[in-house]
Amino acid sequence: xxxxxxxxxITTRATGGDLHAHPLTVQERESDGDxxxxxxxxxxxxxxxxxxxxxxxxxxxxxxxxxxxxEAEVVEDLAKLKELWSTSVEAWFPDGPESPGVxxxxxxxxxxxxxxSVGGHxxxxxxxxxxxVTGERPRGENEKFDLPE
Numbered sequence: 001x002x003x004x005x006x007x008x009x010i011t012t013r014a015t016g017g018d019l020h021a022h023p024l025t026v027q028e029r030e031s032d033g034d035x036x037x038x039x040x041x042x043x044x045x046x047x048x049x050x051x052x053x054x055x056x057x058x059x060x061x062x063x064x065x066x067x068x069x070x071e072a073e074v075v076e077d078l079a080k081l082k083e084l085w086s087t088s089v090e091a092w093f094p095d096g097p098e099s100p101g102v103x104x105x106x107x108x109x110x111x112x113x114x115x116x117s118v119g120g121h122x123x124x125x126x127x128x129x130x131x132x133v134t135g136e137r138p139r140g141e142n143e144k145f146d147l148p149e
Contacts, residue, residue, distance in 0.1 A: 005059035005066060006034070012048035012055055012072075012109070019042060024105070027084040033070075033109040033147040038081065038089050041103045047072055055107060063117040070109040079089075080104060107148050116141040 009021045022045045028036040039046060048054065049072045081097045081104055093102045117147040123129070 004061050004064060006061075007059070009058045010045060010055050010057070010105075011036075012045050013052045014044070015051070018049070018083060025088070027031050027086075027089075035068075035106070035107045035109065036080070036084055037105040038093070039083060039093070039103060041101050045105070046096065046103065049105065050098070057107060057109070064126050065115045066112060067114070068107075068109040068112040070107050070111075072105055072107045075104040075106050077104060111144070111146045113144045119146075125133075 006026055008026055008088060010024050010025050011019050014020050020065045022043065024039065024045075026035055027038055053071040055070060055072045057066075057070070059068075059069040061073075078097065081102065084104070085097045090096070093099060106135045
């Protein structure tokens, strides 16, 4: 399911406990559920994660929604950064992977939940109209899951 999602919102906890959401682009998905992101070292998400590594990730695409809970870490690994580097990242960091101010976030997902509408956009629209007529909730998929640590 993760390959369908390119963009995520990561939610972190700031000083004082306030929740903050930040948009990120998924750079790599590992088979064990780990996700990699390239971020600026001065991003507030980096500061928040160094203080409290618990994060939430939210994804949405074409009738699928996914929420993951996990732990994040800031990773200083130039070889990994070069491996994940792409021209799209250069739009944000034009001086390349060796420039100061760029680092990696690794999120190890521990649990999650997904929701899906059966049949895509048209089927979802039909199901919503049918639910108005019948008074029954539209059917969809929903499942919670845990990932091995």
